[in-house]
Amino acid sequence: MDLGPHHLRMIEAIAATGSISKAAARLGLTQPAVSTMLRRVEGHLGAQLFVRSPEGVTPTPVGAEVATRARAALAAIDDLNAALAHRLPAAPPLLRIGIQACPALTGLGGHLDALRPDARLQLRVDPGGGRIPALLGSGALDIGLFQEPAGHDPRPRDGLRRLVLVEREPLLAGMSAAGPLAAGPAVDLADLADRDWLDDPLDDGPWPAHFRAVCAAAGFTPRVRYWSSDWQISASLIRSGRAVGLYQPTAASRDGIAFRRIAGDPLAQRVVLMWRPEAEPAAERLRAAFTGVYLGLVQAQRIYREWWDEHPEAHPALLAARVPEGGPAPGTRAPSR
Template sequence: MDLELRHLRIVRAVADAGSVSKAASLLGLAQPALTAQLKRIERVLGGALFERDRHGARPTRLGELVLSRARVLLPAAQELQEEAVRFAASPSSPAYRIGATNGPILGGLVHRLAAERAVRTYTSWSAYELTGMVDLGRLDYVLTGACGDSGTPSGSVVWETIGLDPVFCLVGADHPAAAEKEVELADLADEHWAVTPGDGCFADCFAMACARAGFTPGTIYETDVATCIHLAQVGRAVVLCQATHQAAQGLVTVPLAGAPLRWRQLLGRHPTAPDSAWVVAQAKQVHDDAVRRNPVYSDWLVRNPGYGTAP
C-alpha cells in the first residue's frame, strides 16, 4: 500500500480529535474500521504514530514528523484542486454531474435525468474520492452507500438516505444454500468469499458478523463485479451482494437469516446542486423499481418490514 492524501487526513483527524473514537465519529467511520486503517498506515510509515491509552491518543515522535508534513501537504493539495476546478470548469454546467460507486441506482437515475438534460457520470470504488469531488464542486451528486450503523462523512455535502437494504449472498444454482429461503451465516463458515472493493467499514463489519456467528471468514477475494459473478458460477466463492442485485443465469440470491449485514443507499449533493428535491425523488423511485424487480427481495420484505426504499 502506498501512502495517500486520505491517509494523511486520517492521521490529522486523530491528532485534532485527540482520540480514535472521536475521529471515527467525525469521519463517519466505525471505530474498528478507523483503527484498522490507522494500523495499516503505521505499517507503511514504519512505526506507531500515536500513543493510545484511556486518556486518548497522543502523537509519537514519528507521528509529530508525519503531522508536520501533513499540515503542509493537505492544504497545498486542497488549494491545487480548487484552483484546477476553477480553471477547468465552466461557470455553470448544463449537465447533471453524478459520481457513483457500485450500486443499483445509477443506470436508472441516468435514464430518468437524461430525459430532462444531459448527464455526465464518473465512477470510482472510493466513496471518499467522490465525496471530495462533490465538496469541491466538481460533481453535483454522488451515489454511494455505507454500512447500516455508520455515519456519513463530515463536510459541506448534504446527504439523503435513499434506501436501507440487507446484504444477501450470491451462490451457484447447485450450491446447497440455493434451495433455501434463507441461510444462516454460520452455515457458510467453510466458504471462500468474494466482494467488490470499497473504502468504508464493510470488511470490518463482515468480520464482526462472522465472529458473532462463531467463525473467522476464510479467503476473501476483493475484485470487480464480473469476477465476483464468475467465482460464484464456478463454485469458488460465495458473493456478498446488495439485496437489489439481479442474479445472472446459473446463480441464486439467498438472504442471510437475521440480516447480520445492512447497507444504506445514499445520495450526497453539493449545496448548490440543481433540482435537488426532484433528483432525490427520482433516486428513490429508481431504488423502489430495483426492489420490485427482485422477487427474492420483495418476498423477504414481506417478512421483514423496515427495510427498502426510504419514505
C-alpha cells in the first residue's frame, strides 16, 4: 500500500484536532472510517502514530514526524494544484446534497439538475439523519434534507440556515393485513408491546433512542428481534406476521401490509431542510421541489391525507412554500429556525 494524499490529510487532521471524531468531521467522514484508515496506515508503516487518552489523541514521536512531513507534502500538493488551476479551464462548481432516505426522495430525482444548473451534483443518501447536520457543519455538504423526532432539541449549528418544512409527521404502524390488529382503523402503542419489532440497523440519528423512550412511556420495552435496511426483506417479515414496524405516512402501500394510525400519534417526526448560506438559491429550489412531491404523496395516501387536513398546524412552512406546478422557485428568503 502506498500512502496517498487522503492518508496524509487524515494524519494531519488528527494531529491538528487531537481527536478522531473532530478529524472525521473536518474530513467529512465517519469516525469508524477514520479509525479504520488509521489502523491500515499504522499497519503499513509498522508503527503506532497516535496514543488515545481521556484527554484526546496525541502523536507518538513517529506520529509527530509523519504529521510534520504530511503537512509539508500537502502544502506542496496544494501549491501545485493552485498553480495548475490558473492554466486549466475552471471546473464547474460542486453542489453537495445529503438526503435521508424517504419516500419523497424517489420523486425528487427529476428536479435535482435544476437546483443549480451550472454545478456538478453530488448526492449522498443516508438511512438515518444523524450524519447530515454534522457534515453540513464541517463544510462537507451544502444542503441537507432529513427527519428528526418531533420535540427533538437539535444541537445549534453556527453559520447554517434551518427550516422545519413539516412540524409533525405521524408515523404509522405496519402490520400483517391478516392479523387481528389490522381490523380497526388505529391501534394503541401499548397493544404492540408483546409483538416482535423490526428496526433499521443503519439509522444513526436520534430516532432509535426516541422510539425506545416513547415505548417506555407507554409501559414497555420494544422487543426488537429483526434488523433490516432492505425494504423488500422488511416487508416480507411484516407481511408474514413475524414483526411489526414503523412507516412514514407517505410510504407507498405494500401488498399484504396494513398501515394503521397509532392512537394519539405518540411517534412523530419533523422534516427539516438545512443549508449553508452560499447555497440558499439551490435550497429554495429544493424546498419548492420537495413541496410539490410531498403534497402529491399526501394526496395519494388516504390515512395521511385525512390526518393532514385535520392538522394544518403541522405543516405551515410547507404550505407557504407551495407554488403552481411548473412555476418558479420562491424568491423570498426562507426564515431560519
